[in-house]
Amino acid sequence: MNRIILEPKELEADGCEVLLTDARAAHLRRVLNVVPGQTVRVGLLDGPLGVGEVVRIEAEGVLLRCRWEPVVPEVPRVDLLLALPRPKVLKRLWAQLAALGVGRVYITNAERVERNYFDTHVLKESFIRGRLIEGLQQCGDTRLPRVSVHRRLKVLLEGDWSAEKEGCERLVAHPAGGVCLSEYIPLRHPERALLAVGPEGGWTEYELALFEKHGFASVSAGERILRSDTACLALLAILHEWMNFSTKIA
């Protein structure tokens, strides 16, 4: 826990004081061994970063007084469209996605996704939220990825998300074909990117045609076929570096 993430509703009316009583308090006491006067890194969910000074350590919890930075971190510039992976894989993926940084996550069905995967508890909003916040506390960001679940890829792609796509590079990961990212990346300087990662077994020809119709360029990171969680992390990391690099040379 490299940054304690607080929710706006937890703060006292002054917007500064908070009494922590849960796992975060336990972390402050037992891992960081804080004493009154000490400061720790805090962040307001979807709000600014800050520092929290330990005011009191009581039986019921730890009282922090926070000072907030004036600016709020930007929303990560990469979004992810992910064919629902096996629940066991997705369970571990949420925190890692939040840690690497992703603005939106569209979870979608696909022809090679097993239907019963949609019954999993790892798609429950409360579960997802907990894991995403865990990732934010690891990486130090405050921007909670927005997650939505879609039962039909075609409906998602044809839906009304055009406003979100402006200035957004659309990419579909496809190991067997497409342009290698290292050839494609240096030619483009997008504001945002939306990356589609397929299920185990990959996208079908029909799905790839749908993506093409909706302006997605087919890309790969070499000839290796990665498991969908590895592919998400590898491609998100490459895209973030690319966005940073583009911004610097622009």
Place this chain on the structure above:
Amino acid sequence: MNRIILEPKELEADGCEVLLTDARAAHLRRVLNVVPGQTVRVGLLDGPLGVGEVVRIEAEGVLLRCRWEPVVPEVPRVDLLLALPRPKVLKRLWAQLAALGVGRVYITNAERVERNYFDTHVLKESFIRGRLIEGLQQCGDTRLPRVSVHRRLKVLLEGDWSAEKEGCERLVAHPAGGVCLSEYIPLRHPERALLAVGPEGGWTEYELALFEKHGFASVSAGERILRSDTACLALLAILHEWMNFSTKIA
């Protein structure tokens, strides 16, 4: 299992026929539902890629006849020096490292590694080998990463590995400081890279000084603090893209 990996000792004297009787045979029969005459992707461990034709399906196994490509895949151009992570994390990491591609893995102790981590079965050679081959079968490569375990970082860094370091860019990942990879990468065109990733809690000042003394440049992929497994995968992916890009523009 996107490619069936065979070990040289499994092949008949002609170097082409192999009778599979284990999980690979089960995969061919039950997942791929192969029939005689059908071909599947095969690879010889540390050797060439190839195709295997199903000759017979018998009670005791599946008989393949393989044709091998003339060239052997190159060893991945990135090596990893990794402070021993929690066993639970390392257990899942082996296959992912092999899938992303890594030439050598040096597992090392560090000040912030808990000593009892070294007792884990996930450092046993047979365990590691099984997981690495699983990763190769996923990604389709045949090059088995070479793994060694080191109890003292200082001894490792001062040891006789100079021959392996020629033309090799040495990098130590350090989220708090160092140059951002996206600024550093475009300036360099190395043959190989060696990436050092620290434990939870990071490298100590003493360790960072040791790395600096041994020619490691301190780099980060942004301000986010990643868990050590996420950091490995993210940085390996970025480095591979970099090497590919460098090779193309060279």
